[in-house]
Amino acid sequence: MYSAHGHYEISVENKILFIEAYxxxxxxAAEEFDRIVREQVTVHLTGSPWAMIARLHGQGIYTPDSIPLLQELHMWRIASGLTHIAIIHENREDAGTGITEKQFNxxxxxxPDRLCEERYFKDLDDAKTWLRSVGY
Incomplete structure (x- = not known):
């Protein structure tokens, strides 16, 4: 087993799960992230609709073997009330941005039923404006 590469910070505020990902x-790293997200959602968000803001710093690229785990986590989050995701690339000019968006997609x-809507943004203010417009 390898050590985790990549890290994150997670917080919850007003029915929004904030993720700062490096x-x-x-x-x-994806396995550790899965465990922590499930804990935070279970303690703070389950029981009502909630949203997520993910700010990506550097290249948010995943290894291919982590994709199935993250797909399963995504479906679990939706079953736990996730309705909207705002993804912010801190450096949209980075060569890895296109790859990251393809992996996220x-x-x-x-x-498949599109129960959760996701959008990409250039900055946090735009992401927050969008989430306010849909009730968060």
Missing amino acids: GPWNLE TIYKAD
Whole structure:
């Protein structure tokens, strides 16, 4: 087993799960992330609709072996009330941004009924404005 590569900070405020992610990530980091997200959602958000803001710093690229785990986590989050995701790339000019968005779209395709809406933003203010417009 390898050590986790990539890290994150998670907080919850007003029915929004905030994630600050620093990548790239390997499977071990994704497994740790899965565990912590489930704990935070269970303690703070389950029982009513909630949203998520993910700010990506650096290259948010995942190793291919972590994608199935993240797809399963995505479906669990939706079952636990997740309705909207705002994704912010801190450096949209980074060469890895296109790859990251493609990987995220693969993860979100685990939701074939589109029960959760996701959008990409350039900054936190735009993401918060969108979430306020949909009730958060």
